[in-house]
Structures are given as C-alpha cells and as structure tokens.
Amino acid sequence: MNDSIPQAGPETVGNVRVPEPVFSCTDVNVHYGDKHAIKNVNIDIARQEVLAMIGPSGCGKSTFLRCLNRMNDTIPSARVTGRIALDGNDIHDKRQDVVQLRARVGMVFQKPNPFPKSIYENVAYGPRIHGLAADRAELDDIVGSSLRRAGLWDEVKDRLNQPGTSLSGGQQQRLCIARTIAVNPEVILMDEPCSALDPIATAKIEDLIDELRESYAICIVTHSMQQAARVSQRTAYFHLGDLVEVGETNKIFTNPRAKLTEDYITGRFG
DSSP states (O other): OOTTSOOOOTTEETTEEOSSEEEEEEEEEEEETTEEEEEEEEEEEETTOEEEEEOSTTSSHHHHHHHTTTGGGGSTTEEEEEEEEETTEETTSTTOOHHHHHHHEEEEOSSOOOOSSBHHHHHHHHHHHTTOOSSHHHHHHHHHHHHHHTTOHHHHTTOTTSBGGGSOHHHHHHHHHHHHHTTOOSEEEEESTTTTSOHHHHHHHHHHHHHHTTTSEEEEEOSOHHHHHHHOSEEEEEETTEEEEEEEHHHHHHSOSSHHHHHHHTTSOO
16 A cells, blocks of 8 residues: 555544444455455445545445445455444344345446336335335335435326336436335445436436435445535545545545545546
C-alpha cells in the first residue's frame, strides 16, 4: 500500500463519529487471483444516510460494494478477508444464511434487470419466497406499498399483469427498487443505478433515493460526481483499491484532505 495515501478510519467523518452504523468494515481486502483489488478498507455505513463511492474506473468501488452482500462469493477467483459486520454480526460467519443476508442488503444494478414476469410478480416474488405475506391480500398490500414507495404506482396500477420488461428504462429501474424494498431490507446497495438512464429518469431516481434515505442505509457507486454531491451525505473516494478519503460530502467536494481526492474532483485525472 502507498504510504502517502491517508487511510480513513472506521466510524469517523473527519473527526466526527458516524451515528449508529449498520455496517462496520475493518481491514477489508479483496483478491481476484493474484490481483489485489481492495486494500485494507475501513469504513462504516450509517442508517438514514446515503454514502456515495466515487473514483476512476477500475478503482474498486463496485468490488467493495459487492462485498457487502457477498456477491463476490459468485466469483471463483475472489477472496475476501477482514471483517464486515452487519448490526455487529460478521457476514462471513458460517452460520450466516446468504439468502437472508441478501434480503437484508438489497442491490440495484447498473442496468435495470426486471424478471421476465408481470409487474406484480416482480415485486411479489421476494415476499413470497421469504414468507412475508400470510395471504393474497397481504401480498397485494406489500406490492402496492412497494410500488408507491418507489414512485411507480400511479404509472402501473392499471397494468400490473403486463410484463415488467414492457416499461421504460427509468420505470424498470424503479420497479427493481420496488422489488428490493418489498422484502424489508436494512440496506440498499446501488451500483451506478442511473448510468443507463436519461436525465429525466435520473432525476426521478435521485428524488427517490432522497426519500428512501429516511428508512434505509443506502450505499451508491456513481461515476457522476454531480450525482454524488446531490444525493449523498458522505462520500468515499477510492483510488487503485485504496480508500483514500471518506467524509461529509460538502467537505470532500470543497475541502478534501488528500491531494489525490482534490486532483480527481478538479478533473486533473480520472
């Protein structure tokens, strides 16, 4: 690790303690075979906040995000070390049910990926397999509530039996968000959720993120510094697998501590 890169300590924003972290990550490393993709990352993710992760392509943002719900388990060459605790419990504990973990830590991907099912069934699928609804009426309530919270109900309430793939790109992404929140997660991970969307659809997703923050911890990877500035309370800057700096978003963008962060934000590289 480059000694010139200041390492951000856990549970701090500058010198301010993060309130009630839902995730605490300590000395997290990720290797893909011989490639050291994430290096000794220490960071907390708090309830009722949006943490944005920024940095050049290939710097490790998405790799780190996928550590939080063990998506890297699906990559044979991946090896994750260090401690990642959700509500104080190590997510790599042998007793941890990965299916349950991914219900608690939902994920919205870069490209909208609705199931090849109806709009209704896209949202109902998770509550059904996790046994969250006692009967059809309760399932209807969950589907309706999730679509409302995702800002989609008024647009789809008269066509719930139509395929999810029949929606526009922005609507599909909000459907994927509705599908995620239908299983009552604690955390929502978003991997560049607006990169495939037009500006109007992007604005709707950003407004939605701001509303959902009241109920969830949200961690978003974004290639857009403007988006990070708009939606997040804290921002983490990654560079070549190192977490260079994490702090309050306005401070990161106006008065970063590290020169690497300043150079990226001012457009000198990246």
